[in-house]
Structure formats: C-alpha cells, structure tokens
Amino acid sequence: MLIHIGFDIELAVASPTALIYMLHVHPSRAADIQGEAGERVTICPQLHADHYTDVFGNHCARVDVPQGVGKIRLRNEAVVFDTGWPDAVNPHAVTDHPAHLPTGTLQFLLPSRYCEVDSELLQLAWNLFGNVAPGWQRVQAICDFVHQRVRFDYACARATRTALDVFRERVGVCRDFTHLAITLCRCMNIPARYATGYLGDIGVPAAPYPMDFSAWFEAYLGDRWYTFDARHNVPRIGRIVIARGRDAADVPITMLFGANTLERFEVTTEEVVAAPAVAQAEGV
Template sequence: MLIKIGFDIELGVTAPTALIYMLQVHPSRAADIADGEHITITPPLHTDHYRDAFDNHCARVQVPVGVSSVRLRNEAVVFDTGWADPVDLGAMEHMPADLPVETLPFLLPSRYCEVDSELLQFAWNTFGQVPKGWPLAQAICDYVHQQLRFDYQRARATRTALEAWRERVGVCRDFTHLAITLCRCMNIPARYVTGYLGDIGIPPVPYPMDFSAWFEVYLGERWYTFDARHNTPRIGRITIARGRDAADVPITMIFGENTLQRFEVTTDEVV
C-alpha cells in the first residue's frame, strides 16, 4: 500500500525568533519513504537539523527581522504494509526490576501525565484485579475510550490527564495522556506517539484531517500500539515522533508571539 502524506502550515510572527518543528517522518520509517520527503520553507530560511533524546527528527528555523510569516510544506509517498495494528493477547507484563533500563522513563510522571496524583490509587482500585499483560493494557484502553467524549470544540493545549479524567472530554491527545498515565500507574511503560492516521480501511469521518496521537506500551519484550481514541486496530499509521507525552513532541514551537494562519494535513491512500 502507498500512502500520500503532507502538510501546509503557516505561522505569523511579530519579531525575530526561532521556530522548532517536528514534522518529518520518524527515522524508523525512513526506508519506507519513496523518493524522500519534500519539505519547503517560505521564505527560505536557515535551518539546523538534529535528533532529540528520543531519536526524533527535529529542525530549528531562524526567523530574522522583516519576516512576518513562515510557511512549512511537505509531501511524500510512504510504503505501508496495509496491516492493522498487531494484537498479541498473550503478551506478558514485565516486573519493573526486569524491564530494560531504556523503558524506565516511560513509567515516571511527566508534564501531562500525573502518575503521582489521585489517578494512582484510582488505577489500582479499578484495574488491580485485571490479569496482567495485554488484558490489563486493553482494559485501560477500553476504560478511557468509554470515559472521555471526543470534542474538537473543547480542545485545550494545557489539559493534563488528570483534568481530562475529571472533565470527561478531550481530543486524541487527551485520550492518549489519560491512557498513558493509567498504564504507568499500573507499572506498564507507556509512551506518546504522534503521526499520520488517515481514514484508511474505515468510513470517512466528518472532521478535518489532522495529525493524530496514540500510544505504545512495552509488553512481551517489545512495544505495541494502542489507541484509546479509536480503540480498534487501524491501518496506515505513520509515526512522526515519540516521547513521554505531548510536551516532548510539539509539531511546531515558536519562541515568541505567533498566530496560526494555515493548517492543512493530508493522509490518503494512493489508488
């Protein structure tokens, strides 16, 4: 399967500044990109490329005096197997003492995932008797899917997992943060993922295309994909970045006053 991806994002600025973006496909999918990505910046500006601590592609754009807006565009075609997210009902949970050390940061509290809150006791009260491993991760995913109501109009960039749990509403990042937090409360490493997820293999949804958020949990000596927003295996996920939560993987970040003037995302199967 071939999937056409891309974006067209324009940000207005009022002063010289720097812009960081995480918009390239994750290095783990680099071999699947046909003819590379074609990122353009208008006007052409000096850009430094680097990898962060989670091996995500990042870039810093220097915005000088006299520039009032920066437009980022990209298009690419990505090969995908067309397989749905793998399911392994027998995937076992690891005791914290037996986990690979590189997974341990994904057990700890982070900016949007308050493991050290009332959610900790709630998680053990609610899920303490659920069989460990895949059944526990799926029970958490089921709970979050049922607990939160999806509503674009109620999106809020500062909403944490605890606030989403209390408010019972959110968008995909809120579903993801709450599920991650509950998994960490139950000693399952969980990490945040952002990327492309189009309406492939499902009826079209009545929302504008956007980047999506889901999460991965470490079971049975590997990372598995879960999605509390949709709560069903999906086809065509293309990862952009991974981190502890959304704070680690901002699509764009400008160090100063700015306005979003254009935001378009493309994720379509090539037929």
C-alpha cells in the first residue's frame, strides 16, 4: 500500500534563535519514500538547514533563525510504500539475561528523563509481572496493564509528566502510555526504546480528534526489536517511524533555544486509494 504523509507546523519566535527539528522519515524507511523528489520538506522563510544524524541514528536538522523572522513554517509531503502488514506478533519471542544482551541494547535498560526505573515502579513491576512467563507474554502483560490503568485524554497532556506520574495520575496521551510501559519493561530487564512517527487510522475506525504524530515502543526480544503499543494495544497497520530514543526527551519534533509559540500544527497520514476505473462506452 501507499501512505500519504505530511505536516504543516508554524512557530512564532520573538528573537534570534536556533531551531532543531526531527521530522524526516527515519533512515530505516527512507528507501520506501516514493518518487524522485522524496520528502518535500520546506522552510518558510527560506533558511539554510544543517542536516546530521544523532547518536540514535535519527535524521535531524538545525536552522539558524535570524533577527526579524517572526514566524517559521515547516511543511512536508511525501508518499511512502508500506507492506500493509500489521505489527509483527511472536508469542514465542524470549527475553535474554542482561549479561548476554547485545551491548547496543543496554542503554535501553537504564533510567532516563521520563522513565524512572530506579523508583517505586521497580518493585511494583516485579510484584505484578514476576510470575508472568518471560519474553513476549511479559511485555504483553505490561501493555495490558498500562492500557487498562491509564485513561487517554488530550486535554490532560503535560510535557513534564513522567512514567511515575502516569502511574499515579492514571491519565495521559500516547507518549505517557509509552513511557510507563517502557519503564515497566526496563524494570523487568527487558530493553525498551521509545519510537515516534506517523500512525494513521488505517484498518480501524477513524479517531474523533485531529491527526497527530504518535508514540509507541519497541522491546528487544530474542535477537530483534518488536513493536508494542500500550495506547492502542492491538497490532496496527501503517506505522512510519520518524525517530527512536530512550524516551520523548531524545526525539522532540522541534526544539527552539528561546521563546516561541506554536501557532499551527497539522499532521496528515492516510492511505492512498486508487481512483476506480471508469468504463467507457464502445466508440466513445
């Protein structure tokens, strides 16, 4: 299948600043972008962007915003090929002991900005999931717990909410579900990393609120990373990852080093549906 993606983001700035944005499709999916033009990312006014890859392998860019700009607008549009397969499910995937894990996964066992592994959640996790079969079943049990405990509410979004806050407050948005699930996985010695990207309403009823970027997580089981989503808690079709990190602090879609106001935020994620063929009468 083909998926049309894009965004339109406008920020008002009061003084010269630097803007870092992490909005390109992740390099692991770059080959799936259709057309010679690829992604059509534009910056208005036209400002130079320095592109680089961060320590997690994400495509990032830095923009020097001079005096007098006032507003900066970022737009993108692309069509991405996707298999149309739902998230992989493997009930037989196992958990390895930390002594035997690939060293590149070990950073995803440690506490991070929003994931307080070294908190009361550590003992809670072992109390709740210590008797669940290790591996896939244990990660799924964690997702079930978070999905049932936390209520989704856009109006309650808060940038400072940590996993422990989510557990106590029992409300949040997709990043909050993700942070709590990641933390509980790490408490159980399962490497878990944060992912953000596009997730449209493909194969499911349309959600009754504006499209947004989504957050989910990946757990390392056996010899690979598997996708899990405590917010929706069902395999989904059409995830297009933008960035991965330890938690949301590593993958902000935009970061400005100065006062700014978000004035426009629109995200597009939809399946490209071919127009039906029109039969023509003979002789026309």
